[in-house]
Each structure stands twice: as C-alpha cells, then as structure tokens.
C-alpha cells in the first residue's frame with residue numbers, strides 16, 4: 001500500500017465539493033471500509049472555514065440515515081445525501097428506498113464498490129477479507145426499482161458532471177433517490193486544484209398548461225354540476241395550496257378531497273374540504289367533473305369509484321406514474337405540468353370569465369355553497385363528538401380521536417407533525433385539523449418506521465431554514481425551530497430502529513415528541529385478513545392466537561428509546577384518558593425547554 005505523501009485533493013474532495021455546489025447541506029452517513037477518502041476529504045473541508053457544508057451526520061443504521069435524508073429532502077425540497085456502505089450497507093437502506101421513491105424525496109445515495117485492484121497497485125487497493133465477498137455482480141440492481149438514475153464515478157476528470165447529473169435526476173421530473181458508486185481507488189485518486197463550477201448547477205423546470213388546455217379545463221369546472229378536486233401531494237408547493245383555496249372560494253360547491261394525507265394539501269377548516277369521515281366517498285361517486293391534481297391513488301375502485309359518466313381530468317408532475325405497473329383512473333385528458341402554475345392559470349381564466357358573475361349569483365351555485373357549508377359543519381360536529389366521547393369516562397383508555405384532539409389542543413401552534421400511523425391515519429388527521437401547508441408529513445410509501453429517522457431530518461431542516469413558503473427556502477434567522485411531534489403506530493415504532501433514532505436524536509440535539517398509538521400490535525394485519533378471508537379459518541382466531549397481539553408481552557417502547565439516548569430522554573406510558581393531558585404537557589415541556597426527546601406511549605382502547 002502506498003504511503004500518504006501530501007494533502008493534495010482527491011476525487012473524494014471533488015465529490016464533496018460538487019455536492020456543496022449543488023446545495024447539499026448534510027451527509028446522512030453510515031461509515032464503512034469504502035469511505036476512508038471521504039472521511040479524509042471531509043476533515044480537510046472542516047478545517048477550511050469556507051467549506052463547512054455539507055456536514056456529516058453519523059447514524060448507526062442505514063434505514064434511519066435514509067429516513068432522515070428523506071425527511072430532510074421532503075420538507076426542504078433540497079437534495080440530501082446518504083453515504084452508505086458497499087453491498088450490505090446499500091441493502092440495509094431497505095424500506096427507506098421505497099419510501100423515498102414513492103414520496104418523491106430527492107436523495108443522492110452514495111456507496112462504495114469493492115476495490116478493483118488486489119496487489120496494492122493504487123491507493124485504496126483491497127486490504128480487507130470482506131472486500132472479496134462485497135464484490136457483488138450488479139450492486140445498483142439492489143436499488144434499481146426505486147432509483148431514478150445510477151452511475152459509477154469512474155474517472156477523476158468528470159466528478160462534478162456526474163454528481164450534478166445525479167442531483168438533477170433526483171430533484172427534477174418526478175423527484176426521488178439516485179445511486180452513485182465509486183471504488184476506493186477512484187476516491188483516493190489525486191485531482192488538480194478544485195475549481196468552482198463556472199456555470200450554475202443544471203436544473204429543469206416543469207411547464208404550465210397550454211392556453212387551449214386552460215380554456216377547456218376552466219370551462220369544464222364552470223359547467224360542472226358537482227365538481228370535485230382530488231389531490232395527494234399538491235401540498236409540496238404552498239402556492240399551489242393557496243391557488244386551490246382561491247379556486248374553491250371562486251366556485252361554490254366545488255369539493256376538495258386529499259386522498260393520500262401525505263402533505264397538507266387543503267385546509268381542514270375550509271368548507272370545501274371533504275375527508276373519508278365527512279363525505280369523500282359520496283363526493284367521488286356523485287361528481288360529474290373530477291380534477292385530479294398531483295395524486296397517486298385518487299380512489300380505490302373496489303371501495304369507491306366515480307360515476308361512469310363523470311369526466312376525469314388529471315394534472316400531475318408524474319401523470320404517467322412512471323414507477324407503477326398499474327395505473328388507470330379513466331382520465332379523458334392528462335396533462336404533464338406544474339400544478340401550482342396550472343392552478344394559477346385556471347384561476348386567472350376563471351376570474352376573467354364573463355360567465356363568472358352570473359354563475360356566482362345563480363340560485364344553483366348559491367345553494368351549492370350553502371349545502372357545502374352545512375355538510376362541512378355536520379362533518380366537523382361528528383369529528384368533535386368522536387373526540388369528546390371519553391370526557392366523562394377518564395379511567396377508560398384513550399381512543400385515537402380523543403388522543404389526537406388533545407395533541408392538537410396542547411402542542412404549540414407552529415408544530416410540525418411527522419407521522420407513521422397506518423390504520424389510524426384517517427382518524428388522526430381528521431382530529432389534527434391541519435390547516436398550514438408544511439405542517440404535516442407522512443411516509444411517502446408503505447415502509448414502516450419512517451417517522452423516527454424522518455423526524456431527525458425534519459428537525460435539521462427546520463433549524464436551518466424557514467420553510468413557511470415551500471419550495472422556497474430562506475435561512476432560519478431565529479434561534480428556534482417549530483415544535484416537532486411524531487405520531488407513530490406501536491408496530492411502526494419498532495420498525496423505525498428506535499435504538500438508532502434516539503441515539504442520533506440525542507447526539508445531534510434533534511429533540512422531538514413521539515406519541516405511540518399503542519393498540520396492542522398490528523391492527524393492519526387483522527384488517528387485511530378480515531378483508532380477504534372474512535369467514536375463513538383464521539377469522540375466528542384472536543390476535544393473540546394469530547401471533548400479532550402485543551398486548552400481553554409488548555416491549556417497553558419508551559425505555560428502549562431512553563436507553564438508546566443514554567438516559568437523556570423523558571418517557572411515560574398513559575393508560576387512562578384522564579392522565580393524558582398532564583403527560584402530554586410534560587412531554588411537550590421537556591422537548592421545548594430541556595431540549596431532549598420525549599416518548600409518550602399511549603394505550604389505545
């Protein structure tokens with residue numbers, strides 16, 4: 001092995017420099033034998049006051065690093081980088097790959113590949129027994145179903161080009177993970193002086209609608225008798241939410257249904273808002289014009305489907321659903337466009353339409369608006385009644401409705417929720433009454449355990465940036481960041497690798513409150529069984545007999561987290577509804593004042 005002779009820059013320095021140029025703030029890292037040159041380059045950069053970013057955040061599990069990068073990228077829209085180990089480290093990204101892909105989180109994953117020389121021909125040549133095993137055939141195939149792009153850095157001469165292309169592929173189109181690799185030999189190869197990129201880093205902007213499309217869609221909405229907007233992730237862009245509110249204000253009777261609850265796409269308090277508990281299904285069935293805006297699963301046909309005569313139009317940043325094998329919503333026209341721009345165009349056309357004034361004063365539109373106000377108020381009353389049901393029985397265990405209504409009442413008004421709540425997702429969001437875009441994120445896909453790591457990423461992002469007008473980011477000039485509340489299923493909590501989550505939470509000062517919906521195990525498994533084999537042999541068995549109950553022998557979740565944080569964490573189990581407020585208040589206080597995480601394990605009856 002050759003001896004170190006100088007501190008000259010290497011490909012690893014070029015790699016970090018290119019990430020910095022592309023706006024990468026953090027390296028969510030799990031170190032391995034493939035990373036010596038990256039560590040070396042990183043330490044050199046840390047000694048240079050002009051090169052403090054990206055900062056390395058160390059994790060003890062790849063899935064947690066990946067989820068933290070996902071949370072950071074989802075909330076900030078800025079590319080995040082994961083540094084993972086060759087082969088086994090890439091495999092350990094696990095369900096985090098799926099979540100980042102489905103959730104369109106721009107994450108650049110870098111992993112080593114096994115050194116390609118055996119005899120010390122170049123710095124970085126093989127030196128470890130495991131490097132023979134880690135030399136697998138097609139490492140990028142491990143991430144292929146999820147990655148938008150993958151490439152190996154093979155030359156010291158084009159590192160910037162490869163990295164900038166990777167960031168472009170991660171951040172634009174339908175954003176998502178990309179995968180870069182390099183051998184140790186390449187990373188250790190010297191390069192001439194680092195040159196700043198002379199031109200801006202490439203980007204690619206989504207277009208808007210053609211004028212014909214604007215005219216057609218606007219008139220379809222004006223002519224509709226029962227118009228409905230279905231959306232799923234439009235709330236990524238706060239301006240789009242504002243434009244959707246304007247559209248709903250302009251066309252009384254237009255309903256808005258958020259079918260995915262991944263972002264805050266429309267305020268719960270607006271009279272046009274329908275949820276699963278307040279009329280989403282009848283709205284889908286009765287609509288004559290449905291405008292689908294940035295949604296992956298606007299409805300599940302086996303449960304509810306639009307009328308065969310309904311006209312369906314679809315505008316999306318990913319209208320062809322490039323990652324899905326099956327997608328067919330019966331749309332008669334589909335547009336590949338930025339929904340924020342498209343809604344601005346539609347609103348401009350509609351507000352200038354000579355028909356608008358007479359339509360707005362027509363008895364039909366007036367009574368439609370009245371009907372909406374009434375059904376929204378009725379829906380709200382039903383949600384409130386569910387929350388209030390336990391007020392007179394304080395010794396009963398909490399319901400999800402009661403618990404989440406109390407969380408909403410007690411957390412600071414600037415709170416951000418990061419959730420992973422599976423079968424309780426609808427009740428939880430209905431009770432949280434979310435109104436502010438950016439105040440809630442849930443996992444982009446179905447990979448359980450996302451919320452733990454994601455909370456750390458969201459905390460880092462909100463500490464660094466003011467994200468009140470996403471995707472625009474401003475430096476956070478205040479010394480504080482919004483309160484962070486994670487709500488998770490008990491099963492999901494275990495999937496999050498809590499030992500790695502709360503260790504990192506403590507080490508990096510990312511304090512947040514976790515509320516565990518402890519319903520004694522995996523309710524989802526029971527629900528799916530009842531759905532597919534309602535009268536089968538397994539249906540009659542208890543959860544305990546099926547092995548999915550954690551009522552008798554569930555882990556002590558809070559103590560796991562506390563041990564991981566070396567005792568620097570507050571935890572409590574709440575068994576009765578009457579004890580909830582005091583425990584919640586203390587959990588909130590500990591996070592806000594003592595700056596340590598808190599875990600509230602709430603038994604759900």
Ligand SMILES: Cc1ncc(C[n+]2csc(CCOP(=O)(O)OP(=O)(O)O)c2C)c(N)n1
Nearest residue numbers: 422423446448489490491492521522523524
């Ligand atoms: C990584 C991963 N493994 C398994 C599953 C399948 N799965 C879906 S929901 C679920 C149980 C979730 O339990 P919990 O978080 O307690 O939510 P609940 O079902 O009780 O609402 C499982 C195992 C999954 N989605 N992701």
Ligand SMILES: [Mg+2]
Nearest residue numbers: 489490491521
């Ligand atoms: Mg559960």
